[in-house]
Amino acid sequence: MSGDGLDFFVLTGFLGSGKTTLLRDFLGRPEAADTAVIVNEAGEIGLDGIVLRESNDELPIATLANGCVCCQIGSDLAFTIDRLITTPRPADARPLRRIILETSGISMPGPVLRTLATLAEHRMRVAVIGTFDLTRGGDVATYEEAVAQWAAAHRIVATKTDLVAPADLTNATSAIAAFNPVAEVVATADRTSAVKAAFAPLTTLPRLDIAAVSGNAHPRVALCLARPAREIAYPDLAAWLDNLAGALGERLLRIKGLVQVVESPRPLLIECVGTMFSPPRTLQVESAPLSGLVIIARDVDEVELGQVAPLGLFDLSSWKAPDRNGTSARRALKAEWVA
Template identity: 65%
Template sequence: MSAGIIDFFVLTGFLGSGKTSLLRDVLTAETASDTAVIVNEAGEVGLDGVLLRESGDDVPMAMLSNGCVCCQVGSDLAFTIDRLIMAPRPDGLPPLRRIVLETSGLSMPGPVLRQLATLAEHRMRVAVVATYDLTRGLDVATFEEAAAQWAAAHRIVATKADLAPRALVDAPLAIAQLNPVAEAIADADRAAVVPTAFAPLTASLPLREVASDLTAAHPRLALCLVRPRGEIAYADLASWLDNVAGRLGERLLRIKGLVKVHEAPRPLLVESVGTVFSPPRQLTADKPPAPFIVVIARDIVRNELEQVEPSGLFAFSWREPEREAAKGGIRAEWVT
């Protein structure tokens, strides 16, 4: 059973992108004794353990020799997580502090996060970790599922570095093309990747400016850089964010940024994956960047955001992908 806040990681990534290999690294890490892993198919990660408990709730669990607890997703994800958290911890093991959920290669993170909303009593810090296959790079960005996974991610991990060492060098820029507010993890040392990718999400902070010279990675994906025209009221900010979510619905993939409001002495960090918003919190960094919000959405036209009420609060710069007819490629530029 858990004592305190649990860090919950949704491990996502397109088919064959290296999620299971990354998950195996989690299982074999020295820090695994306070970790639980939820997998779609237990056989995929080769579980060698003993049955932790027998019950009629259809949540099979196994414990590995290093203390990591693994289970399969039952018919209801929230129920599975609740049972996992409430299960008694074996003597000698630390309290449960981290859960990693491996999704299928065609899963969208948004619906998963909405199911987690019913588990507020467990005080979980939720983050999305996505894999970026260096051997295929941006080739899979044309798949809607892959684009949504990358756009939703707090951290994007470059995988298969041993097969594509040259691509590893360019991975941070490629990842920034997909999601400029995600933390890029590109390291040839596999042992160093796990502690970074699955470290406690104490602060998911956009502490850098978003580059204005990025190329587009998806023909249907648009990125909007929203600059507040000045300090605004919190009620106006909340209304605008709510109206953006309502207008775009499932097309909204990610919102992240900093906004200065009248009611707080420090800028507020605002963030959503899809239409699921994290509670705004004040930024504690000494030198925050200028206020901004990044909106990543699919199949959007410019005036959809610019007409959201209350209007007039923000200035908009767009990175709009367009296909080049002559070359069949994709280009993009920022326009105001």
């Protein structure tokens, strides 16, 4: 392993959305030689691992066949990752640069990220990569697992581009942004470019303009941009985020954005998946190009967000409201700040 740490990609996407095909195509590329793969399937027969072996029979592949990784994750995943990192590489092999975990199609990203937080000593750069099947589009959004996967993703790759009309590919970015406007989107008919971009290093700056999202593709998912209404001290920001996570619980899907606080000359990058927050870190720019937080949540309205204390800290704009019919039961969870 290099002293700069390694990349850990959580490859997620709903059943049949093209995850294994995307990964197999990447593993056939020369740069995949310094990659290890962990495959999780919600069954006892590890077919995906067998398929991936066809791409590179020397590839380090570990298979977790103990059910959906988000449901029965326990210590198995942490142990497997630790072994992949600490096991000596062959003398003629390059240092391990990335690990890719292919989850099952019904896995939720949150528990996976919580387990990865226990491996902070390995200094991994963690990113969630989602797949968006253009042949089904938002039809699978009736499944909460699919919406949670898209909302958690740092990057979303449009798949099956060769099976849809050119107009569907052209509209892919806006269709994906309706679920997650802060994710990087890979939508191209050039398969080689798409595969390369899928596992490339992530950019840092979040996109904060959701006004261009042309409607809400999911009847229960709300999007909004929270802009600072006044100068913000860090303790107030931390309290607001903690109270927001506590109020929404499992309904909170994603937060990402930049906030300028009075204690720092540079803006802070704020990011969470579910109620699990990454530590805020100073962004190495002189000032934020746009200051604000994109919030993606389920079964929430503008009034409820406006009641989060400290009151008046943020103005809510570009609100994309959900249909409140069929609201699920609410659970109160505290936010978790993790390394």
